[in-house]
Amino acid sequence: MKQLLSIQDLCFAYDKEIILDHVNAEIMDGDFVGVIGSNGTGKSTLIRLLLGQLRPVSGKITILGTPVGQFREWPKIGYVPQVGGDAHREFPATAKEIVTLSEFSDIRFMRMPRRRHIDKAVQALKAVEMGDYQNRQLSALSGGQFQRVMIAKALVNEPKLLILDEPTSGIDAHSKKILFRLLKNLNQQGITILMVTHDIKETGQYVNRFLELKDQTICEVRIGEC
Numbered sequence: 001m002k003q004l005l006s007i008q009d010l011c012f013a014y015d016k017e018i019i020l021d022h023v024n025a026e027i028m029d030g031d032f033v034g035v036i037g038s039n040g041t042g043k044s045t046l047i048r049l050l051l052g053q054l055r056p057v058s059g060k061i062t063i064l065g066t067p068v069g070q071f072r073e074w075p076k077i078g079y080v081p082q083v084g085g086d087a088h089r090e091f092p093a094t095a096k097e098i099v100t101l102s103e104f105s106d107i108r109f110m111r112m113p114r115r116r117h118i119d120k121a122v123q124a125l126k127a128v129e130m131g132d133y134q135n136r137q138l139s140a141l142s143g144g145q146f147q148r149v150m151i152a153k154a155l156v157n158e159p160k161l162l163i164l165d166e167p168t169s170g171i172d173a174h175s176k177k178i179l180f181r182l183l184k185n186l187n188q189q190g191i192t193i194l195m196v197t198h199d200i201k202e203t204g205q206y207v208n209r210f211l212e213l214k215d216q217t218i219c220e221v222r223i224g225e226c
Helices: 045-050 097-109 115-127 145-156 173-188
Strands: 003-013 017-029 032-036 058-063 077-080 161-167 190-194 209-214 218-221
Touching: 003 045, 003 145, 003 173, 017 045, 017 190, 017 218, 032 173, 045 058, 045 161, 045 190, 097 115, 097 145, 115 145, 145 161, 161 173, 161 209, 173 190
Parallel strands: 032 190, 032 209, 077 161, 161 190
Antiparallel strands: 003 017, 003 058, 209 218
16 A cells, blocks of 8 residues: 555654654555544644644654655645534635635636636535535535535545544534545545544544554554544
8 A cells, every 4th residue: 555644753842842752653545544532632733733834843744755844735635624613604605616715726827717617616515415505605504514515625626635623523413424424435435534533433433543642642543442
């Protein structure tokens, strides 16, 4: 299997508070990895480091064979941030419009989206079973529906790796099942997934690996032992 992401001796601290100490891990092509750990163990910090939003004190992160500080192919990395509550759905746009925004790097040269951009947005919505809601305002969507739109937004550029930070936060049990089933289907279609989650029991039947952040480091945990 091909390595998509590598973390080598990664150290990070906020001021003098050590958050991650000599962390090592790798994500392989085709993985569906759940990242678990108690609150405050550095899960979201790790995601920000992987996305180049924070700089490590020492160590190395490599994405698709390139050090994260030099990586420029970010459309190949889909990211769905943690979203909770209803404030995020106040933005006056339809599901199709918000997904199309992810194609800005291509659209900006023409200033207005063309038919191919709109078609790609619709296909991404269909991939998460939201095609029938493409013209619905975000404010009219449930929490689970909105989260699927955010995943479509990350999928529209056909990423190799999809990173999600607690995607089930704030949605009901039925919506969680739909979401996990969709993610598993995307993984089976060839998208590698790294997902921060607290829903360990629910995700155990979908992921193939768990990585646990604990005591400033990370270790692999067998499914069923979490």
